[in-house]
Amino acid sequence: MLMIPGPTPVPENVLLALAKHPIGHRSGEFSQIMADVTANLKWLHQTTNDVLMLTVSGTGAMEAGIINFFSPGDRVLVVHNGKFGERWAEVATAFALDVVEVTAPWGQPIDPTAVKSALNADTTKAIKGVIVTHSETSTGVINDLETISKDVKAHGALMIVDAVTSLGAVNVPIDAWGLDVVCSGSQKGFMIPPGLGFVTVSPKAWDAYQVAKLPRYYMDLGKYSKGAAKNTTPFTPPVNLIFALQAALIMMKAEGLENIFVRHQRHMHASRAAITAMGLALYAPEGHGSPAITAVSSVEAEQIRSVMKKKFDIVLAGGQDDLKGKIFRIGHLGFVCDRDILTAVAALEATLVELGHTGFTPGAGVAAAAQVLIK
């Protein structure tokens, strides 16, 4: 049982779609699937912008979202408060961009006023793009993308968003918020296995693309856009993953966007209530937890993960880099139902009892989670 922030659980009918025999990617049948999937991706992304599919993991999608719109030496503001945000600074640096940063400590949300100040100070408009991680997977903190995006829009820089663990789990209204480039990956909210990356591109971002000089070929989004206009792809697509995506998007449409977002919120609240009731410490401060993932501070993080895996066959994620051994993370995005949350909490209680925790009443975690879930 996977309770990590990707790969996430995959529904049975999506697995069956994955197992279908591949078809030719230059066939009329495949073009129809591409047309269907693209229309549903636009629905999911709440946008009329291009939504392009690449055969890459989430990092590849973010790299494509960066290198297509800038030239060497262009200044970008990278806003980061965790491992993945730091990675986008590394990518931008690797491609010779001039990186300036607004940061917050790991586990804390970005202060939107700090971003606003940095943008206000940029009177020459040297900053060409702002790169923000919406839901920081490494810490379970969600950033206030709506506020930040308003300030970026007022400044005029391109707004580039890592929505890898937020898309399909949290409201990311691309058109309403004016997000120029939004990147995500298949093994998260999309409920399918890893192997596909998604990048949305606004007309303003296409204007930047026209003059951008960073070298690119496989990740050249212009090629994908040309292909998409004819319901095809520039390079051989992972046809089986696209079968799976088609099936998953049909399920998501049946559930409805609003219901999906409410479900993820409910699971976050239930998880957080349970963690507190079990006497454990939440890593993300109240009001800034990601609906996709709940991080828990514990010096016993690795023992807890080990018992959860061995005794209950539930996989939780550990901390990354400096947080290794200091936190564990419960993924609750994608194909997760109320029962899964109760199951994880119940197993976590039993694990704590096994490890000799006495600072809570056994059953209190499940009771707290249930109270949220039955509301």
Place this chain on the structure above:
Amino acid sequence: MLMIPGPTPVPENVLLALAKHPIGHRSGEFSQIMADVTANLKWLHQTTNDVLMLTVSGTGAMEAGIINFFSPGDRVLVVHNGKFGERWAEVATAFALDVVEVTAPWGQPIDPTAVKSALNADTTKAIKGVIVTHSETSTGVINDLETISKDVKAHGALMIVDAVTSLGAVNVPIDAWGLDVVCSGSQKGFMIPPGLGFVTVSPKAWDAYQVAKLPRYYMDLGKYSKGAAKNTTPFTPPVNLIFALQAALIMMKAEGLENIFVRHQRHMHASRAAITAMGLALYAPEGHGSPAITAVSSVEAEQIRSVMKKKFDIVLAGGQDDLKGKIFRIGHLGFVCDRDILTAVAALEATLVELGHTGFTPGAGVAAAAQVLIK
């Protein structure tokens, strides 16, 4: 029924492996799978060099095979005689390499002496790398990689090979021939769906990597090598495709490399004999046909493909670019057995009869193929 040069047919047990529920990619279980798969990939590639897996299509693998080893302005010799070879010149140009070329017309093999002359003329050793397409998918022509690689080795440039439709179908003894970088894709000889690319890297290529300055992050092979040393990956891998790869490699080991190569040779000869017996013209000259794919010249190429699809549900590939409507291509690589060849030939005969061809004795194609197959 897929008879195109990728995606190729996928065995049932590989499809079932694909449909398994994903597991965490940072788990001990997954590391074991990585170790197993990597060992079998080295067997398949006949090499002790690193064999790295990337979440990309074949073009991505080739791009990784080029950009990791050069700096802007470095001279590379691109040897090409078809669409895919031309693409590597485009990639190298996109990354500001100084591209020189040795070419042959589409449908003709590269003359190895032309490559040798170009290398001999390079007395200052300005050419840092030579990029060769082994089996040119667009034309069904195979190039004399063994001879070319000897001359490249004598010169000292890096030998970079597009083995996308040859790896797993044709003998590519990487260590014996001293091939520095060899790139391929999952949906060809590997018998699994598209979505994984493979790149092998020799110690000499790693030396070049150390000083190469082209920008890279997602495709930085050093990151993949570091990961592979610990049986992991730098970015989330397509775990389901790797399950499928594991199953496919076990099948390939059971068949044996020599048997696999002999089977592909037999299918090429059977296809070519049948095409000739049906009064159609082979596009690749005798002795230069690819064991992976047989191209046939015909002004009726599109009608033939259409009847084959509609009447017999067999998908053949068409011509690309200037060859559109002038050739069709029969893919016979990967999971293809003698029965498949007979089936395709029999259906092609029936198609020709339907289209009013009279220049051959119905049955002659199947008879000619059978004669090769029963040898």
